[in-house]
Amino acid sequence: MGSAGSGKSVNVAEDFICKLSDGSNIGANLLVLRKIEASNRDSTFAELLAAAGRVFGDGANKHWSATYAPLGLYCSDTGSRIIFRGMNDVHQREKVKSITLPEGKLTWIWLEEATEFTKADLEILDDRLRGELPEGLHYQITLTFNPVSAAHWLKAAFFDRESADVFTHRSTYRENAFIDEAFHARMRRRREIDPEGYRVYGLGEWGETSGLILTNVKVSEFERDFDVYALGTDFGFNHAWCTLLLGYRDGDVYILREMYRTQTETERMCALLDENAFPKDVTMWCDSAEPDRIKTLRRHGFAARAVKKRPGSVLAQIDYLKGRTVFVHPECVNAARELFAWRWQKDARTEEYMDEPDPNCHDDAIAALRYGVEGWRKPRSAAGFQSLELGT
């Protein structure tokens, strides 16, 4: 575990490249996972490729070769492979269960951004590391992550009790000799304006659970039949654009699906929502500040409409959300991350929490959620409880 920029990804990648290139580990293979399979390409895969470049220099491609569809890395010296997977849905999980290797055994697993995974995911992976291994090889799972919340299952599972089978390590950017002055300056600023975030992303310590706005958020799989559905959209470009598909059942709110993108034009976002089957017969509640984008969504067939903002409506929405359980599908990693870090602002002088969300919190998915529940929070004005058929 560690702060941002503490060297976790770079060094784990380099370590695996060295070990898998080493003749004393013949028969070892590595499975690398991000919760969302597609995230591997720009993170773990790129990191491992860069590591091979650093370890072998110009001659790297004499030792390691890459394939892109599917993603893979192969070491011709040892026959070891690195394969990349996700654990996002049943299909991806089945693909993990059915991995076969032409040479050797699956010995090592690396879960990057491990806080995005559920305990059930880890159990499936743990099950994969079974059977006698040739002399000299061992099974091992490596998890790298920012310690986002002291309430996270990883803490209870690996940090709260000692075990001879578990090795833990904490790093911070301050021990990383390769960090530049600009990064240090950003962190100093963060320490000033966002002490809670600095605790996790600067000091690499477990995120405080005090001051959290919602303590009723659960990440879990669930049955997909709902009384009603709704969509919520918070626009953004440099900040994320977030659209959430929500369901309502027995008084509880469910986050079923998320689209979360930065630096993406409105037209492209509409196309992405379309491609990912975000329904058009379900009201989409949007940030009222951007009528043009609402128009574009409507032109693409989405039932987009603006949320009426009134003084106090954020607190009223929070109140509504506090009164029920908010279930988040494990696939919605951004919504989960934001919700588990969403906290009240602290008065710098009195150290007391105020009745206002901390403006430093990332809240793009949260805004989408707040908008999305508007039809249920104010059913009469919005006719939000109209029953709608939806084929998911």
Ligand SMILES: Nc1ncnc2c1ncn2[C@@H]1O[C@H](COP(=O)(O)OP(=O)(O)OP(=O)(O)O)[C@@H](O)[C@H]1O
């Ligand atoms: N062994 C190394 N050699 C060269 N540069 C390094 C090394 N380790 C870390 N760095 C530098 O430090 C930066 C941060 O490292 P890295 O991305 O691994 O951090 P991290 O702990 O994974 O951060 P985050 O929590 O944000 O994912 C890298 O982009 C790289 O520039």
Ligand SMILES: [Mg+2]
């Ligand atoms: Mg990293």
